[in-house]
Amino acid sequence: MDNKKKVEQITSMEVDFAQWYTDVVKKAELIEYTSVKGCMAIRPYGYAIWENIQHILDGMFKATGHENVCMPMFIPESLLNKEKEHVAGFAPEVAWITHGGSQKLEERLCVRPTSETLFCEHYANIIQSWRDLPKLYNQWVNVVRWEKTTRPFLRSREFLWQEGHTIHATAQEAIAETERMLNIYADFCENTLAMPVIKGRKTESDKFAGAEATYAIEALMHDGKALQAGTSHYFGDGFAKAFDITYSNKENQLVHPFQTSWGVTTRLIGAIIMTHGDDSGLVLPPKVAPIQVIIVPIAQHKAGVLEKAAELKEKLSSYCRVKVDDSDNSPGWKFAEYEMKGVPLRLEVGPRDIENNQCVLVTRHNGEKSVVSLDELESAIPAKLQEVHDGIFARALENRKKRTYDCTSVQQIIDELATKGDGFVRAMWCGDEACEDKVKEMTGVGSRCIPFEQENLSDTCVCCGKPAKTMVCWGKAY
Amino acid sequence: MDNKKKVEQITSMEVDFAQWYTDVVKKAELIEYTSVKGCMAIRPYGYAIWENIQHILDGMFKATGHENVCMPMFIPESLLNKEKEHVAGFAPEVAWITHGGSQKLEERLCVRPTSETLFCEHYANIIQSWRDLPKLYNQWVNVVRWEKTTRPFLRSREFLWQEGHTIHATAQEAIAETERMLNIYADFCENTLAMPVIKGRKTESDKFAGAEATYAIEALMHDGKALQAGTSHYFGDGFAKAFDITYSNKENQLVHPFQTSWGVTTRLIGAIIMTHGDDSGLVLPPKVAPIQVIIVPIAQHKAGVLEKAAELKEKLSSYCRVKVDDSDNSPGWKFAEYEMKGVPLRLEVGPRDIENNQCVLVTRHNGEKSVVSLDELESAIPAKLQEVHDGIFARALENRKKRTYDCTSVQQIIDELATKGDGFVRAMWCGDEACEDKVKEMTGVGSRCIPFEQENLSDTCVCCGKPAKTMVCWGKAY
Numbered sequence: 001m002d003n004k005k006k007v008e009q010i011t012s013m014e015v016d017f018a019q020w021y022t023d024v025v026k027k028a029e030l031i032e033y034t035s036v037k038g039c040m041a042i043r044p045y046g047y048a049i050w051e052n053i054q055h056i057l058d059g060m061f062k063a064t065g066h067e068n069v070c071m072p073m074f075i076p077e078s079l080l081n082k083e084k085e086h087v088a089g090f091a092p093e094v095a096w097i098t099h100g101g102s103q104k105l106e107e108r109l110c111v112r113p114t115s116e117t118l119f120c121e122h123y124a125n126i127i128q129s130w131r132d133l134p135k136l137y138n139q140w141v142n143v144v145r146w147e148k149t150t151r152p153f154l155r156s157r158e159f160l161w162q163e164g165h166t167i168h169a170t171a172q173e174a175i176a177e178t179e180r181m182l183n184i185y186a187d188f189c190e191n192t193l194a195m196p197v198i199k200g201r202k203t204e205s206d207k208f209a210g211a212e213a214t215y216a217i218e219a220l221m222h223d224g225k226a227l228q229a230g231t232s233h234y235f236g237d238g239f240a241k242a243f244d245i246t247y248s249n250k251e252n253q254l255v256h257p258f259q260t261s262w263g264v265t266t267r268l269i270g271a272i273i274m275t276h277g278d279d280s281g282l283v284l285p286p287k288v289a290p291i292q293v294i295i296v297p298i299a300q301h302k303a304g305v306l307e308k309a310a311e312l313k314e315k316l317s318s319y320c321r322v323k324v325d326d327s328d329n330s331p332g333w334k335f336a337e338y339e340m341k342g343v344p345l346r347l348e349v350g351p352r353d354i355e356n357n358q359c360v361l362v363t364r365h366n367g368e369k370s371v372v373s374l375d376e377l378e379s380a381i382p383a384k385l386q387e388v389h390d391g392i393f394a395r396a397l398e399n400r401k402k403r404t405y406d407c408t409s410v411q412q413i414i415d416e417l418a419t420k421g422d423g424f425v426r427a428m429w430c431g432d433e434a435c436e437d438k439v440k441e442m443t444g445v446g447s448r449c450i451p452f453e454q455e456n457l458s459d460t461c462v463c464c465g466k467p468a469k470t471m472v473c474w475g476k477a478y
Numbered sequence: 479m480d481n482k483k484k485v486e487q488i489t490s491m492e493v494d495f496a497q498w499y500t501d502v503v504k505k506a507e508l509i510e511y512t513s514v515k516g517c518m519a520i521r522p523y524g525y526a527i528w529e530n531i532q533h534i535l536d537g538m539f540k541a542t543g544h545e546n547v548c549m550p551m552f553i554p555e556s557l558l559n560k561e562k563e564h565v566a567g568f569a570p571e572v573a574w575i576t577h578g579g580s581q582k583l584e585e586r587l588c589v590r591p592t593s594e595t596l597f598c599e600h601y602a603n604i605i606q607s608w609r610d611l612p613k614l615y616n617q618w619v620n621v622v623r624w625e626k627t628t629r630p631f632l633r634s635r636e637f638l639w640q641e642g643h644t645i646h647a648t649a650q651e652a653i654a655e656t657e658r659m660l661n662i663y664a665d666f667c668e669n670t671l672a673m674p675v676i677k678g679r680k681t682e683s684d685k686f687a688g689a690e691a692t693y694a695i696e697a698l699m700h701d702g703k704a705l706q707a708g709t710s711h712y713f714g715d716g717f718a719k720a721f722d723i724t725y726s727n728k729e730n731q732l733v734h735p736f737q738t739s740w741g742v743t744t745r746l747i748g749a750i751i752m753t754h755g756d757d758s759g760l761v762l763p764p765k766v767a768p769i770q771v772i773i774v775p776i777a778q779h780k781a782g783v784l785e786k787a788a789e790l791k792e793k794l795s796s797y798c799r800v801k802v803d804d805s806d807n808s809p810g811w812k813f814a815e816y817e818m819k820g821v822p823l824r825l826e827v828g829p830r831d832i833e834n835n836q837c838v839l840v841t842r843h844n845g846e847k848s849v850v851s852l853d854e855l856e857s858a859i860p861a862k863l864q865e866v867h868d869g870i871f872a873r874a875l876e877n878r879k880k881r882t883y884d885c886t887s888v889q890q891i892i893d894e895l896a897t898k899g900d901g902f903v904r905a906m907w908c909g910d911e912a913c914e915d916k917v918k919e920m921t922g923v924g925s926r927c928i929p930f931e932q933e934n935l936s937d938t939c940v941c942c943g944k945p946a947k948t949m950v951c952w953g954k955a956y
Binding site: 032033034035036039040041042043044047048050051067068069070071072073074075076079091092093094095096097098099100101102103109111118121122125126137141142144146157158160 | 512514517522525526528529545547548549550552557569571573574577579581587589603615619620624635
């Protein structure tokens, strides 16, 4: 297929952001649709991004003492029903298995929408004494939620994720774990994905089903909509009581332990696309880009060019993920192709470059060119990749600043959104759910989180005028 | 729990091999049962083995040009029905989703028992020209087959595996891929898991549903039963025709491509246990052992012992997976614990060792002790780990030799099995399915494969006496 055409087929972000997104995920070959409604095929280039995310996050989990396990993918209905709030939250959106082969099952099973119930049953089996605590578990698995409207990566019936599940002797330890993992997510988003996030607590109405407290990180997408990029839940001993999990403490008393869970999903890939992408396609954060440097030989039919490109590839591959495109497509075709695929750095090398022992480096996110000596690549390339990371982070932060509106009245919220477009609204709140609902109804933005970093924007609730308790970050959610 | 007790609770292999197996998987904390019938929870120690298997195999796949993808876990019934032999083979053992939330689905979906149909649909979407071929794909996922009798790792309703799916322009290329991947599996089993395997082709009656040819590697377990450790299938263009996959070749004609698939599963963990284990528990091949060296401090309350143990751990961790057990359990308890867990190498260090700048190394599989200077550990430990690998491979090969019976009559098969116990039987075969069935009926051993390495044991079929075509390897299957 003609590649210029492929790029031209990407709808402009300004014209239709949703269509731009769909075009990018398809044309950059991240996914393909399937006949399984609401489920996608993740293609090699998309899956390689997920593998890089997994690899880095998994290292962070293990460095903080977590171990990977794997629970069954099915949950018997009676097990799902054990914790009342939890089942109420999830039962309406699970897929039910009713038959195995030609036999009707005695009890139907759902495909896990999340695995708290399975972990609880497991804990009850394996935990007896304080010596068995804590257990810091994680699993990388697929889960299913029967969504009505789906979009690749952002909301699909099946998705891939990791779910951490931990159990502790004290509430204090469990709360510390909940916070620690939220911090790890924020660290990962900012320092690996170059995506600024706001850390905060969810309001009561927005908590995970069965949690005492839900923390989240919220990111602002290019179009001004908010995306929940990760969550971390503190359960208290509610699940332990419902599932009869006990341990004998040092005083030899049987008591209930305290639990947490936390997760991020393939949604992060959607977040990357909508945070950094532009009208030419993807812009990938260097740390998770499947290809960090694409080498494009110029005038490759000339003697020595392909050999030099191959030699450079060989050298570079010891410190970055690099590919040479020596196909017979034109350099222009290749430029467009790898721009669309969001490769952070392009290295051009032609006969004149070789003569001068140099090459041209072009950074994807801003198109800047520089001429670099071939002897300096080993320091220049890591520096350029860091420059790209810093550059796209700064750009995303700038976008968020430009689109964050501090408001003291509902009318001001309406005006800001109308004149400046969607974004984060920061406004004070009395803590009353009625005000939360009313703000959403009147302005279209819902509460995203109560940021850990609080500011006192005014003394009164943006909605009812009564004394304010906290500053809330509001937004339109993906 | 008292650990001596834990080891004593392991049934002897000679008394009851099946019970020994169950005891080991439970007591070594590889798995725990769940209330989901036929499905297990894989615990950290078991999952870490799988992670090591994945890591090494995935590297071998990528080194041979394969890319990872992820297809949906569901298959619509109409899609499963497209290839007649395939659906006939799998439909009786799939789990059916009939409801999403409270809604009955218009078409029921099965949970993938294998993903040929999904890959075929995907290929039909993405392949147009010869330039798009080959596609060398793999995925690491969970699959479900509704088995009646289940055993941890060996046969469970849900299991983890990798399934490779490739598509090629020519039959020749696809056949070469099928053979290449079987060779990679055999290489992996022998050089990573220290498990000797026989490579061969399945007979017609034992082929994968929809395949033109199925290749397999067969291993002999400690009890003389055969275990199929991996399979590789050549599909010809049968699936391509059923799913209408075509490409335009260089002559611009629309033609069908040729396909393969190949897989290994968590069953490999069962194979490891039953190939190398003994009455004290697991014996793990060093290359996939979660802990390769366990450091046990002796008289650890004495000054300097724990410090030295920690110092050694620090040093060793740059070249092996090492752990110190500095808990207050006795050295004897620790010896039994890590023997049960199959840790290949124990390093004991006490006050007198420290004085002499030495330590004691004990190899798990044969209990051999050696005294090694602390200055020589960096070469001694990798050498010992290789020694363990070689030692357990030789032992397994010896067991297989001892239990391989070359037979020229059905009566001889019966006699050999009766006097020497279960094992591989090698005998000539005319190629007639009736003889295959009859041998199984009369002797209890079925055809495992037609080994690539053929020998002419006699000119006539072991069953009917007509001219023999091939030597077959027979056995009782797990």
